[in-house]
Amino acid sequence: MNLVFEILIYFLFVYAFMPTILARIFHIGAFFQGSQNENKVFLTFDDGPDSFYTPRILDILKETQTKACFFVLGKKARAHPEILKRIQAEGHEIGSHGYGHQFPWFLGPLGTKKDLMETSSIITKITGKPPRFYRPPWGILNLFSWFFLKGQQVVLWSFMSWDWTRRTTISSITDRVLSRVKNGSVLIFHDSDKTPGSAPKSPEVVIKILPAIIQEIKKRGLQAAALSELIPEKKKKLSYALFEKWDHTVLRLMGVKDLPDKDRPTVFRIALRKFGGKQLPLPDGTILKKGDLVVDLHLNNSFFKQFGEKNEISMLGLLAKQKILQDLPAVAGWIAANPRRDEIKAITGLTIIHRGSQQVGFQTFDLPPLRSFLIRLYESMLLVMLHPAGYRRITRHRKKLIPKLLVMSKKELFSKYLI
Numbered sequence: 001m002n003l004v005f006e007i008l009i010y011f012l013f014v015y016a017f018m019p020t021i022l023a024r025i026f027h028i029g030a031f032f033q034g035s036q037n038e039n040k041v042f043l044t045f046d047d048g049p050d051s052f053y054t055p056r057i058l059d060i061l062k063e064t065q066t067k068a069c070f071f072v073l074g075k076k077a078r079a080h081p082e083i084l085k086r087i088q089a090e091g092h093e094i095g096s097h098g099y100g101h102q103f104p105w106f107l108g109p110l111g112t113k114k115d116l117m118e119t120s121s122i123i124t125k126i127t128g129k130p131p132r133f134y135r136p137p138w139g140i141l142n143l144f145s146w147f148f149l150k151g152q153q154v155v156l157w158s159f160m161s162w163d164w165t166r167r168t169t170i171s172s173i174t175d176r177v178l179s180r181v182k183n184g185s186v187l188i189f190h191d192s193d194k195t196p197g198s199a200p201k202s203p204e205v206v207i208k209i210l211p212a213i214i215q216e217i218k219k220r221g222l223q224a225a226a227l228s229e230l231i232p233e234k235k236k237k238l239s240y241a242l243f244e245k246w247d248h249t250v251l252r253l254m255g256v257k258d259l260p261d262k263d264r265p266t267v268f269r270i271a272l273r274k275f276g277g278k279q280l281p282l283p284d285g286t287i288l289k290k291g292d293l294v295v296d297l298h299l300n301n302s303f304f305k306q307f308g309e310k311n312e313i314s315m316l317g318l319l320a321k322q323k324i325l326q327d328l329p330a331v332a333g334w335i336a337a338n339p340r341r342d343e344i345k346a347i348t349g350l351t352i353i354h355r356g357s358q359q360v361g362f363q364t365f366d367l368p369p370l371r372s373f374l375i376r377l378y379e380s381m382l383l384v385m386l387h388p389a390g391y392r393r394i395t396r397h398r399k400k401l402i403p404k405l406l407v408m409s410k411k412e413l414f415s416k417y418l419i
Contacts (some may be wrong), residue, residue, distance in 0.1 A: 007238035009251070010254065011186070020140050020141050023413050025332045028086050029146070029187070030155070033185065035183070038183060038184065039223055040222065040223050041187060042187065042226075043067070043188075043189050045188075046071045047076075047195045048072055050191055051080055053192050054080075055083065056207050058087065060210050060211055062090060063211075066239055067091050069133060071120075072095070072096070072097055074096070074118055081134045084126045088127045091226075091243065093132075095131050096123060098116065098119055098136065099116075103138065105140060105142055113144065114132030116145070117123070117148055120150065124203075132153060133227055134153065135155050139157075159189070161173055164199060166202075171314045173205060183222065211242070256271040266327035268327055272293060272340070272344075273296040274294070277290065282363060284412050295335060295344060331347060332414055332417040335410060341410075344410065346388055346407050349406045351404065361416050363408070364404040367404065367405055369405055381396070
């Protein structure tokens with residue numbers, strides 16, 4: 001159960017927490033601030049379009065000759081296409097805010113895909129242009145948010161105006177915004193009070209203070225500019241690079257380290273673990289028991305990412321087998337040189353890619369249902385990241401992708417691979 005809990009924590013960290021940490025704290029793949037060398041600020045409005053509030057905000061922007069970006073919800077855009085057309089016609093930008101302001105951590109891969117792609121489709125049909133920008137609800141992301149953004153740039157904010165809260169007042173918003181606004185600030189307001197947590201009629205306060213804020217910004221020599229002036233056209237997706245960063249970080253926190261072979265990197269990452277499964281008899285007479293010391297093998301995902309970008313997905317299993325055969329001697333050598341070599345009973349690994357594993361020397365064993373589900377979910381997520389066709393492969397062959405526990409005794413490993 002400890003191993004299952006560990007896997008669950010790892011999955012949650014990779015799927016939910018780490019994408020948000022990278023974006024919100026380290027601002028990797030997410031814009032929150034423009035250059036401080038240019039006299040520009042960027043007005044943004046979330047949660048619309050709203051038939052009562054958004055037109056009034058557009059009137060103010062038109063009167064003050066100010067540009068802004070509206071991050072719209074898909075279901076509201078579908079209900080009010082005429083407002084989107086007006087936003088576009090008056091020279092403002094339109095970004096995606098998801099379909100229904102759902103909490104991204106509670107969305108699975110399919111839910112995330114629908115949330116992002118349906119919203120993009122709605123905006124594209126109404127305006128004739130796909131959205132370039134995406135602001136996640138509450139600034140929260142999951143791993144598949146990156147994968148299904150389809151070239152959209154994540155845009156956060158420089159500081160929160162708190163205009164949507166129940167305690168907000170004209171003076172509180174004005175003081176908070178004008179005391180912190182500076183060159184490059186991305187300002188966030190809301191043009192709807194219908195999303196969870198929004199105080200009723202909170203956009204009324206925004207409408208009252210917006211002319212004064214715009215006037216003061218201009219007095220300070222700042223120009224309210226379009227987001228496209230801050231953010232260049234996005235040339236490639238960040239999903240692979242981001243996944244590599246947090247995957248490597250989390251594995252290190254779990255004590256998993258890269259296994260080099262002299263000066264050459266191998267396909268393996270390894271960690272010493274106590275075996276937590278039921279007793280397993282192996283063909284050479286070794287009995288693997290709970291508590292026995294094993295070497296836990298992990299495949300170096302960044303290595304297979306390079307394979308996935310250059311090869312058909314059907315080749316990944318074959319390429320994995322070839323690399324494993326090439327690098328198992330390095331595993332054997334590492335164990336032979338380890339001070340605890342006499343305690344180590346076997347090498348183990350968990351994978352959904354196990355075709356041909358017995359030819360290499362591994363024995364395959366079924367996993368308990370819960371553990372199998374978690375491993376399948378995690379490794380399916382990996383497959384999507386490793387290859388552009390990974391998502392189609394998962395949906396087409398999901399019943400065949402059954403995780404297995406791979407085990408090879410130390411005795412078998414040494415006899416086959418110790419040089």
